[in-house]
Amino acid sequence: MILPIVAYGAPILRAVAKDIEPDYPGLPKLIEDMWETMYSSNGVGLAAPQINKGIRIFVVDSAQIFENLEPEDEKYPDAPGIKQVFINAHIKSLGGDEWAYNEGCLSIPKIREDVYRSEEVTLEYMDENFVAHTQTFIGVTARVILHEYDHLEGKLFIDYLKPLKKRMIKGKLDDISKGKVRVDYRMTFQK
Structure with missing residues (x-):
């Protein structure tokens, strides 16, 4: 089932998420719905x-990013990417240089900005079968993971922007929070 995406302005996007147990109600269906959404x-x-x-x-699913790129391109050492579920993820370490990449967010549609993030992240997490993993990710895959991880910590990619850039997009953010944005997917807006 395709679920609505929560728009910028909703308090849940600023809350720290809680770990779950293996018996979390409806977990397999939730994961399936998240992929579909x-x-x-x-x-x-x-x-x-x-x-x-x-x-x-x-x-x-960072593999989607690499679908139209040359696999031997040295700019993308993490090709061909991953398709993975992360449960109860916690960062163990960050490494490498910070690098800029133009990011967007389904909760903040029609805004894209360059964000600096570490080129490497090591995570402890559970997979969909609650098998524990400690794994290091690099490149664009690490970036996508760090972006999604931030959502668990109540952070958004716009939090990394300089104050002037934030002021420049304030009107767009206000419009998103009021539902004054057109997208081709379902969204819910703060009332």
Whole structure:
């Protein structure tokens, strides 16, 4: 089932999400719905707070980013990407240089800005079967993971922008929070 994406301005996007237990009600269906919602919205990642769930789960399909790129391109050492579920994720470490990449967010449609993030992240997390993993991710895949991880911490990509840039997009953000934006996927807006 395709779920509505929570728009900028909703308090859940600023709350720290909670870890869940393996018996979380309807977890397999929730994961299936998250994949369906992400793909129908043309996203490469989706975090539970974006569908109004204050829990620590996100899905990432960075392989979509590489579909139209040359696989041997050295700019993308993480090609061909991953398709993965992350439950109860917690960052162990960040590494490498910070680098800029133009990011957007399904909860903040029609705004894209360059954001600096670390080129490497090591995470502890559970997969959809609640098997524990500690894994390091690099490149664009690390960036998508860090973007989705931020949603679990109540952070948004716009929080990384300089004050002047934030002031420049304030009107657009206000419009999004009031529902004055057209998108081709379902959204819910703060009343």
